[in-house]
Amino acid sequence: MDRIRIVGGNELNGIIPISGAKNAALPLMIASLLTSDTLTLENVPHLADVELLMRILGNHGVDVAVNGRRERQEDGYSRTIHFTCRTIADTTAPYELVAKMRASFWVIGPLLAREGQARVSLPGGCAIGTRPVDLFIEGLTALGATMEIDGGYINATAPKGGLIGTRYVFPKVSVGATHVMMMAATLARGTTVIGNAAREPEIVDLANCLIAMGAKISGAGTSTITIEGVTSLSGARHRVLPDRIETGTYAMAVAMAGGDVRLENTDMALLDTALESLRRAGADVSATNNGIRVQRNGGGIKPVDIVTDPFPGFPTDLQAQFMALMTRSTGTSHITETIFENRFMHVQELARLGAKISLSGQTAKIEGVERLKGAPVMATDLRASVSLVIAGLAAEGETLVSRVYHLDRGFERLEEKLTRCGAMVERISD
Ligand SMILES: CC(=O)N[C@H]1[C@@H](OP(=O)(O)OP(=O)(O)OC[C@H]2O[C@@H](n3ccc(=O)[nH]c3=O)[C@H](O)[C@@H]2O)O[C@H](CO)[C@@H](O)[C@@H]1O
Numbered sequence: 001m002d003r004i005r006i007v008g009g010n011e012l013n014g015i016i017p018i019s020g021a022k023n024a025a026l027p028l029m030i031a032s033l034l035t036s037d038t039l040t041l042e043n044v045p046h047l048a049d050v051e052l053l054m055r056i057l058g059n060h061g062v063d064v065a066v067n068g069r070r071e072r073q074e075d076g077y078s079r080t081i082h083f084t085c086r087t088i089a090d091t092t093a094p095y096e097l098v099a100k101m102r103a104s105f106w107v108i109g110p111l112l113a114r115e116g117q118a119r120v121s122l123p124g125g126c127a128i129g130t131r132p133v134d135l136f137i138e139g140l141t142a143l144g145a146t147m148e149i150d151g152g153y154i155n156a157t158a159p160k161g162g163l164i165g166t167r168y169v170f171p172k173v174s175v176g177a178t179h180v181m182m183m184a185a186t187l188a189r190g191t192t193v194i195g196n197a198a199r200e201p202e203i204v205d206l207a208n209c210l211i212a213m214g215a216k217i218s219g220a221g222t223s224t225i226t227i228e229g230v231t232s233l234s235g236a237r238h239r240v241l242p243d244r245i246e247t248g249t250y251a252m253a254v255a256m257a258g259g260d261v262r263l264e265n266t267d268m269a270l271l272d273t274a275l276e277s278l279r280r281a282g283a284d285v286s287a288t289n290n291g292i293r294v295q296r297n298g299g300g301i302k303p304v305d306i307v308t309d310p311f312p313g314f315p316t317d318l319q320a321q322f323m324a325l326m327t328r329s330t331g332t333s334h335i336t337e338t339i340f341e342n343r344f345m346h347v348q349e350l351a352r353l354g355a356k357i358s359l360s361g362q363t364a365k366i367e368g369v370e371r372l373k374g375a376p377v378m379a380t381d382l383r384a385s386v387s388l389v390i391a392g393l394a395a396e397g398e399t400l401v402s403r404v405y406h407l408d409r410g411f412e413r414l415e416e417k418l419t420r421c422g423a424m425v426e427r428i429s430d
């Protein structure tokens, strides 16, 4: 199994190109199930999750054709991919595939909307909490579907004549359930109004793509989304938005290691709250023509308290990375996780490097230390694993991160992007 070896102590200087967002690419790819025409997605990141979803979609009858790299980039970077689902070949999403990745469960919306039925295994994904699917069940039930759990699968059936538009207010904000409800409602009869919808940029990206496919959607990006059902959707060409979590991760890496890096092909507006926290921690963050410049020269890292929240709050997907940064701050900080109940697996691994962190319920108290020391550590989930890389950049000596398959789910060419900026990071394949 691959490991990542980091030798800490080097500043980061240079340019890091930001990839297309994993969490936008996945629902966008799933939207290809809604039409018999071709959906072309540009800027699709080259990630394990994307490859797995291609296999899952292939199982449902989606033909996938990959071409067109970004100019001057080598194999392995974001690509243009064509998805064509002339007919749905199979409405079952099997356990072996869905159990590996949370988002694959989301095929339930388009399958139900287009074919009137779906049998989808209960999902897997990062082990960061119980991650139930009750909101999906309630939302799709409100659209008229019958939902039954049977042998680890959800059997969903639409009424004769298809799903029916509805008014539904989510009792809790859910990104995935908003994606699914929005996709399903595009082909429902009549108008659907979703209340307490997620407002994440990835929701807006999916809505924009669906609109390009002929859907009638307004309000995406606010907490009320209105969808007027249409009888069919067409193909479209859409560019996946930049990955705000990758952007924030590298911004935090620069704040941790020191230096001056331009993050290209991204946008500050996607992560205002996280960048503001970085500024408070002592980093200089400014907009460039096509991205963000992050600098930290000399000054120490200041302690900053954060609380994770749905967008536009501080993203839970950047919580572990920010904690890594705070381990070297000049005081005590507090990080409260409000989205997932078990997203502190990185705490015990950061402790191996000498971090001083104590947990009390959903809040971590981090007492900054003057030095971290490299050690063998284990990646436990996607964002936790990159927090260990960030800590390793500032630790003395060698940090060896094992179980890097977690990293490969969500970070395109991480070691290359960091190495080009002067870090000593390499992949060891045993
Ligand atoms: C592929 C993808 O885009 N993943 C992101 C998505 O995950 P995901 O869509 O799974 O996250 P949700 O927004 O649904 O989860 C938010 C909270 O709602 C709960 N919940 C969710 C559904 C449900 O039916 N019942 C329920 O109780 C979850 O357990 C969690 O506590 O949004 C999360 C929150 O920003 C991010 O951390 C993930 O990176």
Ligand SMILES: C=C(OP(=O)(O)O)C(=O)O
Binding pocket: 023, 101, 102, 103, 124, 125, 126, 128, 317, 382, 383, 410
């Ligand atoms: C938690 C994440 O992914 P998933 O929802 O697929 O587990 C993530 O992207 O940080």
